[in-house]
Amino acid sequence: MLAAxxxxxxxxxxxxEVVGLEQWTxxxxxxxxxxxxxxxxxxxxxxxxxxxxEMVAMAERYADHDVRFITLNLDDPRDQVGIDWxxxxxxxxxxxxxxxxxxENLTESFERLDLLAIPVVxxxxxxxxxxxxxxxxxxxxxxxxxxxxxxxxxxxAERA
Amino acid sequence: xxxxxxxxxxxxxxxxPAWVLGLVMTTAAVAGEYNAVLDIGDPMPSFSDxxxxxxxxxxxEDFEADVVVLVSLANHCPxxxxxxxxxxxxxxxxxxxxxxxxxxSVNHREDDRLPAMKAHAGQVGYNFTYVYDESQxxxxxxxxxxxxxxxxxxxxxxxxxxxxxxxxxxxxTRSGEVMxxxxxxxxxxxxxxxxxxxxxTAPDPAETRAQGCSVKYE
Numbered sequence: 001m002l003a004a005x006x007x008x009x010x011x012x013x014x015x016x017e018v019v020g021l022e023q024w025t026x027x028x029x030x031x032x033x034x035x036x037x038x039x040x041x042x043x044x045x046x047x048x049x050x051x052x053x054e055m056v057a058m059a060e061r062y063a064d065h066d067v068r069f070i071t072l073n074l075d076d077p078r079d080q081v082g083i084d085w086x087x088x089x090x091x092x093x094x095x096x097x098x099x100x101x102x103x104e105n106l107t108e109s110f111e112r113l114d115l116l117a118i119p120v121v122x123x124x125x126x127x128x129x130x131x132x133x134x135x136x137x138x139x140x141x142x143x144x145x146x147x148x149x150x151x152x153x154x155x156x157a158e159r160a
Numbered sequence: 161x162x163x164x165x166x167x168x169x170x171x172x173x174x175x176x177p178a179w180v181l182g183l184v185m186t187t188a189a190v191a192g193e194y195n196a197v198l199d200i201g202d203p204m205p206s207f208s209d210x211x212x213x214x215x216x217x218x219x220x221e222d223f224e225a226d227v228v229v230l231v232s233l234a235n236h237c238p239x240x241x242x243x244x245x246x247x248x249x250x251x252x253x254x255x256x257x258x259x260x261x262x263x264x265s266v267n268h269r270e271d272d273r274l275p276a277m278k279a280h281a282g283q284v285g286y287n288f289t290y291v292y293d294e295s296q297x298x299x300x301x302x303x304x305x306x307x308x309x310x311x312x313x314x315x316x317x318x319x320x321x322x323x324x325x326x327x328x329x330x331x332x333t334r335s336g337e338v339m340x341x342x343x344x345x346x347x348x349x350x351x352x353x354x355x356x357x358x359x360x361t362a363p364d365p366a367e368t369r370a371q372g373c374s375v376k377y378e
Contacts, residue, residue: 138196
């Protein structure tokens, strides 16, 4: 089952919907809010987990705006312990927005998504165009939560 | 900056004024395919007085081997822990040859600082110098943003290779097992690069996409 935009992505009673790379492109395209925020993370990414509560809080702060938050989990599809941990974590932390798990080889995922490392936050505008790619790939230009909020505010202002 | 790397930043807002960006570009005009700061052929950043797990302090001038390998590490990182054995084996494989390996830790989290480094090095049997880059100057100068990441420098201290240990990055899982991303490794990039550099030839590939944890710069 794929989550319809506005719905809560679930597979059985788990928070994460399992998807492939080809589906993922379509999923992103299916969301057309004023601003779409995609948090890319994994259970092995300590810094992803540490910053996740702020992402949940941010989603709550923007609940009255047309801003959608979704997550993409990159745990190894063979690592059921890690996947189970991620599902439990999402439930425990109240990540009540669509969460997806990519069932792909990690090396291929990084190449196809053009990522060097996670956490990464991708932010799309109302036309579905990726406008911000917030990474830690430059030691002199790493992102923080203020950068996410600034990007969201910029895109919201464009829609006003 | 090469096209592939530029694509990572094409949509980023630019928080710095143009004159600052111009200054940055004059000091780092060319970056690697997977590195925002360093490119193949660039000189090894100098460093000094970095404390190590053996109780000594080290600078770049202390390493006089024909090949020096700098490796970004982080005790807390499951990818580092998953590939610790491979790193120790790599060092062993060049025993008696003019190769020196220097691990460095950059993060400020407690479990990556010197006391934890000493404990970790002892537990896993690190057989190389392991220094703490508390100022993060070395990490920044290398453009080291992932752990582990290998930087191989030749006799002239020019970068000949940067990236992966081998073609199947391994991670320690939450259940304590080591999981290789792509099965048994078949291409040993760092070993091959060191061998080529010792022989005075250019490694091929000279750069690979390191896969690991993000380094946090303060």
